[in-house]
Amino acid sequence: MTDYPITGTHRTGTFDDAVLAAVAHIPRGRVMSYGDVAEFIGSSAPRAVGRVLAASGGEWDGKPVPWHRVLTASGRCAHHLEDEQLQRLRAEGVSVTDGRISMRRYRWDGR
DNA sequence: TTTCTGACACTAG
DNA sequence: CCTAGTGCCAGAA
Numbered sequence: 413m414t415d416y417p418i419t420g421t422h423r424t425g426t427f428d429d430a431v432l433a434a435v436a437h438i439p440r441g442r443v444m445s446y447g448d449v450a451e452f453i454g455s456s457a458p459r460a461v462g463r464v465l466a467a468s469g470g471e472w473d474g475k476p477v478p479w480h481r482v483l484t485a486s487g488r489c490a491h492h493l494e495d496e497q498l499q500r501l502r503a504e505g506v507s508v509t510d511g512r513i514s515m516r517r518y519r520w521d522g523r
Numbered sequence: 524t525t526t527c528t529g530a531c532a533c534t535a536g
Numbered sequence: 537c538c539t540a541g542t543g544c545c546a547g548a549a
Contacts, residue, residue, distance in 0.1 A: 427545085427546065428546085445531085445532085446530075446531050446532085447531065447532055447533095450531085450532095450544090450545095455544090455545075455546095456532095456543090456544060456545080457531085457544050457545040457546070458531040458532060458544075458545095459528090459529055459530090459531045459532085459544065459545070459546090460529085460531090460544080460545050460546050460547085461530085461531075462529065462530035462531060463528090463529055463530080463545090463546065463547075464530095464546085465530060466529080466530055467547090479530085482530080483530090484530085484531065484532085485531075485532060485533085486532095489530080490530035490531095491530085492530075493530065497530095
C-alpha cells in the first residue's frame, strides 16, 4: 500500500488519514480545492478526496474536521452541501458572491 | 479480479 | 455559461 504524508506529524499513513489531516490544517477563512488537497498529500485523485470526506462524517480521530473549507477548483460547493457550507464559510469571513468563493483570494497553499 | 461509483479536474466545442 | 469526453484512484460489491 502506498504511504501518504500526514500533515503536522512526521509520519505517513493511509490515504484517508492523510486527507483528513490535511483538511484539518486549513486555517480559518481559507479554502482548498479537492485537487489541492490531493496534490498536497502527493496524490492525483481529487475524487478520492471527496470520497474520504463523505465517509468521514465530518470528523477525524473524534475531532471535527473543517470539511467546509474544501470546494471545487472553480470555487463552488458540492450540491448537497451548498447551504451548510456557504453558511459556515461566511461565518469565517469568507465572502460568497453568487454562490461562489474567489479561489484567487482565499486559496491556501499549505502554509 | 473485474466493475462500478464518486463532495473532482481539465480540455474541447 | 453549458455539455461531453477522458483521466484519475481508493473502496465497495
